[in-house]
Amino acid sequence: MVRVEFMPPLPRKIGFKEVYVKEKDFSKILLELSGILKDLVDENGRVRGRYILLVNGRDYRVYTNIGVLSDNDTITIIPVIHGG
Numbered sequence: 001m002v003r004v005e006f007m008p009p010l011p012r013k014i015g016f017k018e019v020y021v022k023e024k025d026f027s028k029i030l031l032e033l034s035g036i037l038k039d040l041v042d043e044n045g046r047v048r049g050r051y052i053l054l055v056n057g058r059d060y061r062v063y064t065n066i067g068v069l070s071d072n073d074t075i076t077i078i079p080v081i082h083g084g
Contacts (some may be wrong), residue, residue, distance in 0.1 A: 002029060002069050007078045010037070026055075026066040028077065037077070052078040 001020040011017040014036055023029050027045060034040045039048060047053055053060045054076040060066060069075075 001071060002046050003074045004029070004033060004071075005074060005076050007076065010077065010079055023072070024068045026060075026069055029069070033075075035076070040077070052080060054078070057084070 001022055002024065003018060003020055005018040006014060018037070018070070021029055021032055022034055030041050030045060030047065037051075040051060043050055047060070054074075055063065055066060055069070056073055057076070060075075
């Protein structure tokens, strides 16, 4: 299963620090996660600029085509936080 970890302050917002998903297709995982974080993806299924997504510690955008993940892969979701 693919591990998804949420960096602070997301755990306080959603109530947990990580989940494991059975789905392996990256784009389907994003849709599944949008049920947890309503503002994660836009209407075209792209990750919104308010989040940084890492796959196994690397920005997901550096992969030419993520496609299918493997067991023991980790997606990390980091909110972009601004001070004012």
